[in-house]
Amino acid sequence: MKILIVGYFTESSKLNIIRHFPEEWNIIIVPPGEEMLHHMKDCQVIIPEHVRIDYNLLSIAKELKLVQTGAGYDNVDIDACTQLGIWAANAAGVNAQAVAEHVMALILSYYKNIPFLDAFMKNKIDQNQLNYTGSELKGKTVGIIGFGAIGKKVAKFCEVFDMNVLVYARNPVKQYDGFAQIINFDDLISKSDIVTVHASLNPQSQKLIDKEVFKKMKNTALFINTSRGGIVNEKDLIDALKNKDISGACLDVFEKEPLPIDSELRNLSNVILTPHTAGLPDGLKFHKKRYDFFVNNIKRVENGEEPESKLNQLL
Numbered sequence: 001m002k003i004l005i006v007g008y009f010t011e012s013s014k015l016n017i018i019r020h021f022p023e024e025w026n027i028i029i030v031p032p033g034e035e036m037l038h039h040m041k042d043c044q045v046i047i048p049e050h051v052r053i054d055y056n057l058l059s060i061a062k063e064l065k066l067v068q069t070g071a072g073y074d075n076v077d078i079d080a081c082t083q084l085g086i087w088a089a090n091a092a093g094v095n096a097q098a099v100a101e102h103v104m105a106l107i108l109s110y111y112k113n114i115p116f117l118d119a120f121m122k123n124k125i126d127q128n129q130l131n132y133t134g135s136e137l138k139g140k141t142v143g144i145i146g147f148g149a150i151g152k153k154v155a156k157f158c159e160v161f162d163m164n165v166l167v168y169a170r171n172p173v174k175q176y177d178g179f180a181q182i183i184n185f186d187d188l189i190s191k192s193d194i195v196t197v198h199a200s201l202n203p204q205s206q207k208l209i210d211k212e213v214f215k216k217m218k219n220t221a222l223f224i225n226t227s228r229g230g231i232v233n234e235k236d237l238i239d240a241l242k243n244k245d246i247s248g249a250c251l252d253v254f255e256k257e258p259l260p261i262d263s264e265l266r267n268l269s270n271v272i273l274t275p276h277t278a279g280l281p282d283g284l285k286f287h288k289k290r291y292d293f294f295v296n297n298i299k300r301v302e303n304g305e306e307p308e309s310k311l312n313q314l315l
Helices: 011-019 034-040 055-060 078-083 096-111 114-122 149-160 185-191 211-216 234-242 288-302
Strands: 002-006 026-030 045-048 066-068 087-089 141-145 164-168 194-197 222-225 248-251 271-273
Touching (some): 002 034, 011 026, 034 055, 055 078, 078 087, 096 114, 096 149, 096 222, 141 149, 141 185, 149 164, 164 185, 211 234
Parallel strands (some): 002 045, 066 087, 141 194, 194 222, 222 248
16 A cells, blocks of 8 residues: 655654554655656555645546545545545544644633743843733633534633633534534624634635724734634735734634745734644644544555545445
């Protein structure tokens, strides 16, 4: 079984990943490019990052049986997979705990001024010069856009902190018995102290959060995105932050990744940034739960079974 993993990985993360697969499998990890195209020809499974999996690319892969992604699959042409008789599957819900924990860490870091206070202490500044403002979470209203596994987990965490929870979801919410209030998009945007995005990237959500949305938010609002950078118009976000249309932002995802070195986001004091690591709690580019899921799903397809969390149906 030849498994092709496409993306940008350090040597240490490559070793962590390879160790997690059965020894008899041939694991190839390469960045997008010519080497990737060479291995596409005879791989049975591809796990793609930072590359668009379209019909032209899939047509090269004559032995491909499965396109396996993490939670997001906006980079995969599902119809093309179906047309060519290739399974497509994601790992829905596998990283829900990790991402929800990351969201709470960002919220707490922002309102408790953790990055600022850490830098203050390490720079050995006279404590008499310390000046900052912060806030408790109790009583704050968090607005959750998208209510899948991650959104629901965030809602439960916020309940523990005695926060009010508002939810907007394009599709009807199923199997939910929590205390969150489901409302329309505009009301959520205008009433929330914190707006956190947990929607998938698709044509309907592309640049959903733009300057008009930021103008409707409270000027004290905190905006959080750990979902997909393409859901937000990044220029509009930067303008809103600079103009104080919103109070701040915590971002794990960006329109272009890795985030360009010269991005203005790196220079804004009211922003906390992490490098798309919310779903990788076990180290750089690695999440044990995710790779456990990958291995089990690949074995299912190898045995002629349907993959779990399938995104298409083959005849």
